[in-house]
Amino acid sequence: MYVLIGGAGMMGLGLAQQLLKLGHTVAIIDVDPLACRFAREKIGVMAFEGSAVSTTVLLEAGIRQANAVVAALRDDALNLAMIALSRSYGISHTVVRMRDREFLEAYRFAQASHIISTVDLAVATMANAIEYPEIESMMHFEQGQVEVLKLPVPGDCYVAGRSVAQIAQDPRFPSSSLIIGYQCHACADLQIPNGSTVLEAGSTILVVTRPELVHPMIDFLGLHASHLPTIEVSHPNL
Known part of the structure; x- marks a missing residue:
C-alpha cells in the first residue's frame, strides 16, 4: 500500500516509521526541509518539501497513485484542506488527526474516513490510568x-x-x-x-x-x- 502523509512532526514521522515496518511504501510532505531530510535519512521514507495543500506538491508526491492519505499537519484548517484535495483526486481512504473538536462536522462533511482526536485519546488514556x-x-x-x-x-x-x-x-x-x-x-x-x-x-x-x-x-x-x-x-x- 502506498501511504501519503501530510506533516513530518512527531506523529507523522512516528506513523511513517511504523507503516514502513509493516511493509508499506510511505511518503511524507512537509514545508520544513530539516524534517524532510530526517525522514529520508533516519527513517528511510520518501519526503517532499512543500505544502501538503499544494496541488503541485501533491501531484509530485504521487497522490494519484496513493492508496491512503493521512493528514497530520499542525493546523486543522490545513488538514481539512488536504482531506478535501485528496478526495478530489479520488482517494477514499483518508485519515485525519483532529486537534479541535469544532472541526469534527467539517471533517465529516469532507468525508474523512477516519477522524482521530489526539486530545480525546490522551484524555481517555490518562483517565483510564487513574480510574x-x-x-x-x-x-x-x-x-x-x-x-x-x-x-x-x-x-x-x-x-x-x-x-x-x-x-x-x-x-x-x-x-x-x-x-x-x-x-x-x-x-x-x-x-x-x-x-x-x-x-x-x-x-x-x-x-x-x-x-x-x-x-x-x-x-x-x-x-x-x-x-x-x-x-x-x-x-x-x-
Missing part, C-alpha cells in the same frame, strides 16, 4: 459499549494456574465477558486461548467485557495496582 491502575491498557469499542482490557496475571492472582474453562465456569466470573488473548510472557506471540489453556503466573491476558463489569472483573481476578510494572516510555528526538 483503573490495575489495567495495563484499555480500548473502547462501539462508542464505549465494549471494553478490551490487557491485564497481568501475577503469581497471587486468583486465575493463575487455572484453565480458561475453569475460569469461565466460575459463577463469580462476570457474565458477558470473554478471555480472547493470552501471552505467556512479554516476548511471546499473542495466542487465541481455548478452554484448556492454563493461565500461568507472569502472563498477560486480553479480556472483552462491558464497561460496568470492569471493576467486577478486576475484583474477580484479585488484581491490585501494585501488580503493574513501571513502564518507561522514551521518545526519539524528532
